[in-house]
Amino acid sequence: MNKISCNIIRDILPLYVDEVVSEDTRAMVTEHLEQCGECRKQYESMKNKVEVPVENDIRPLKRFKTAWKKKKIILVCLTVLITVVCVSGAVFIYDQTQKQALLYSKEYVVGQPGIRGNVDIQQYVSIDPSFDIGANKYGYPVFKNPEKALDALKELYPDAIALIQSEFDLAELSTDTCQWYKIYGAQLETGTQEEKEQANFIARFLDIYENSYFAQ
Numbered sequence: 001m002n003k004i005s006c007n008i009i010r011d012i013l014p015l016y017v018d019e020v021v022s023e024d025t026r027a028m029v030t031e032h033l034e035q036c037g038e039c040r041k042q043y044e045s046m047k048n049k050v051e052v053p054v055e056n057d058i059r060p061l062k063r064f065k066t067a068w069k070k071k072k073i074i075l076v077c078l079t080v081l082i083t084v085v086c087v088s089g090a091v092f093i094y095d096q097t098q099k100q101a102l103l104y105s106k107e108y109v110v111g112q113p114g115i116r117g118n119v120d121i122q123q124y125v126s127i128d129p130s131f132d133i134g135a136n137k138y139g140y141p142v143f144k145n146p147e148k149a150l151d152a153l154k155e156l157y158p159d160a161i162a163l164i165q166s167e168f169d170l171a172e173l174s175t176d177t178c179q180w181y182k183i184y185g186a187q188l189e190t191g192t193q194e195e196k197e198q199a200n201f202i203a204r205f206l207d208i209y210e211n212s213y214f215a216q
Ligand SMILES: [Zn+2]
Pocket: 001, 005, 006, 009, 032, 036, 037, 038, 039
């Protein structure tokens, strides 16, 4: 065997030991090893070196375990995160759907199946066009645009609203306080006859207004 051939064989040996060479190369190397003691010695020592660490060295296993632990922690965190996102997403959608159900979604026609009460829409619209009334999902009367309607109410009856507020020591009229204004508006004893009538209308207005925000 010449030297070049041995050199080439030794270059290939690591691949040969790992069994990643092609069929032809493997046959060539095997044939060479049968005839060349030097290369065979090299091969034997290489083969042993490869096998010993795999059997005795547990570091790779430890490393693998540590890596797996880290992956497990990341996996658990991801699972928790995804669960939190999904649950809060579902709660948000449920909440929005509930809120949406209280708003105007169909026409309010007295006597129609599923429509509750007998509100005279024309009476409200004749006072202000933004007092237009429809029905929510449950058939209760609601203002088609409750925010615009409340703004119009505040503009139309500032004195009566102020009177209810001071008489019963209430916070400013808003969605949060509308139920108090509704109760006390119907009970106003002071003020002129006109203011009492206005306070009474405010109470009836808010009885419809609250349907957009509070379930019955
Ligand atoms: Zn050789």
